[in-house]
Amino acid sequence: MSEVNSKYKVLFVCLGNICRSPAAQGIFEHFVRENGMEDRIEADSAGTYGGHRGEPPDRRMRNAAMYRGFGLTHRSRQVSSLDFLDFDLIIAMDDQNYEDLMHLAPSVEATHKIRRMAEFLELRKMSYIPDPYYMGTEGFALVLDLLEDGCRNLFDAIVKAEF
Numbered sequence: 001m002s003e004v005n006s007k008y009k010v011l012f013v014c015l016g017n018i019c020r021s022p023a024a025q026g027i028f029e030h031f032v033r034e035n036g037m038e039d040r041i042e043a044d045s046a047g048t049y050g051g052h053r054g055e056p057p058d059r060r061m062r063n064a065a066m067y068r069g070f071g072l073t074h075r076s077r078q079v080s081s082l083d084f085l086d087f088d089l090i091i092a093m094d095d096q097n098y099e100d101l102m103h104l105a106p107s108v109e110a111t112h113k114i115r116r117m118a119e120f121l122e123l124r125k126m127s128y129i130p131d132p133y134y135m136g137t138e139g140f141a142l143v144l145d146l147l148e149d150g151c152r153n154l155f156d157a158i159v160k161a162e163f
Contacts, residue, residue, distance in 0.1 A: 022045045095116075
């Protein structure tokens with residue numbers, strides 16, 4: 001856990017912070033609440049690109065997530081090198097996000113906090129979480145399927161390792 005905060009903190013990162021990473025945050029927070037761990041684990045999300053700063057998640061992602069019972073209320077922000085000080089784990093949605101985070105990390109030690117979301121997938125093996133922005137309704141459903149699986153496994157792994 002970070003020394004600054006007694007909670008274990010997870011940051012989800014995608015490109016614009018309007019589809020994948022806020023959905024991952026919302027789903028992960030659902031598992032945290034469902035298991036009564038709000039006082040021990042928290043999550044946030046950010047994007048490697050700052051052009052959507054302050055915007056809510058994409059309407060299509062909000063609707064698809066709400067249909068499954070996940071409320072997405074996050075406002076987009078850009079990831080910062082300071083996030084490496086505040087978060088225990090930084091989860092990249094795809095290889096480009098991973099590479100961008102590796103370049104942004106302020107130290108070699110900080111790079112050890114970066115993991116790929118795909119590492120936590122069990123039900124459907126993929127090497128990255130695709131960006132649904134241009135994929136239509138099916139793309140948003142696929143991403144939510146992947147994130148539900150990955151976030152559940154990530155949550156379980158954190159609880160097992162930290163608590």
